Amino acid sequence: MVETSKKMLRKKEKAIACLITQPTITLAAQEAGISQSTMFRWLNDSEFQAVFRKAKKEIVGHALTQVQKSVTKAVETLLDVMGNGVVESAKVSAAKTILELAIRAVEIEDLEERLEALEKRMMDDERH
Numbered sequence: 172m173v174e175t176s177k178k179m180l181r182k183k184e185k186a187i188a189c190l191i192t193q194p195t196i197t198l199a200a201q202e203a204g205i206s207q208s209t210m211f212r213w214l215n216d217s218e219f220q221a222v223f224r225k226a227k228k229e230i231v232g233h234a235l236t237q238v239q240k241s242v243t244k245a246v247e248t249l250l251d252v253m254g255n256g257v258v259e260s261a262k263v264s265a266a267k268t269i270l271e272l273a274i275r276a277v278e279i280e281d282l283e284e285r286l287e288a289l290e291k292r293m294m295d296d297e298r299h
Contacts, residue, residue, distance in 0.1 A: 186210060187223050191230060235276040238269055245269040 182205065189199035190210075200210040213219045245266035252259050252266075 183213060183219060183222070186213060187219075187226050190223060191226060235272070235279075238272045239276060241269045242273045245273075 182203065186199065186203040186205060189202040190196070193199040193202055196210055196214070197207055200207045203210070214223075248262050248266040249270075252263055
């Protein structure tokens with residue numbers, strides 16, 4: 172019984188990995204070695220959804236960290252383009268995009284923290 176649940180857990184973990192890397196649910200199910208109906212059944216399960224959401228959040232968090240690490244280079248690029256007088260629109264566009272994403276990431280993190288604090292406060296109020 173324990174072996175079966177471990178095997179099922181591994182299948183679900185693989186399904187989540189496939190959902191993240193494949194463009195469609197059908198392809199994700201095929202890659203995971205499960206039927207499409209099983210994948211949809213799992214996607215309707217709240218525990219599976221929570222783990223899937225957490226995995227997606229971790230990936231986005233990693234991507235945002237990479238963007239934030241690029242901010243210094245983006246600013247240097249903009250300053251360099253400004254200083255040399257040569258229009259390098261692709262570099263400027265990329266630098267602006269990185270800066271905009273970094274700013275949005277900080278705003279999103281701030282909103283998440285505020286939302287978590289509000290949820291915690293609401294839960295504490297409900298207990299009292």
